[in-house]
Amino acid sequence: MVSLVLDKETIEIWEGLPVGERSKRIRASLKDAELAWGQDNLIKALRAQIKQLKNRIYHQKWGGEEE
Numbered sequence: 741m742v743s744l745v746l747d748k749e750t751i752e753i754w755e756g757l758p759v760g761e762r763s764k765r766i767r768a769s770l771k772d773a774e775l776a777w778g779q780d781n782l783i784k785a786l787r788a789q790i791k792q793l794k795n796r797i798y799h800q801k802w803g804g805e806e807e
Contacts, residue, residue: 744766
């Protein structure tokens with residue numbers, strides 16, 4: 741299920757579109773959202789990896805146990 745929230749001007753434009761065009765735009769938006777979600781997860785994973793590597797470098801440089 742998809743929920744769409746539009747302002748008054750945009751809803752008038754949306755309602756003027758043929759149903760097929762609406763579906764096409766929704767599918768494209770969902771595809772874009774899925775790509776953005778994947779990129780966000782990749783960024784989070786890379787940030788965690790960078791943090792681990794920074795900790796490893798710190799502990800190798802200054803001694804001590806790795807976390």
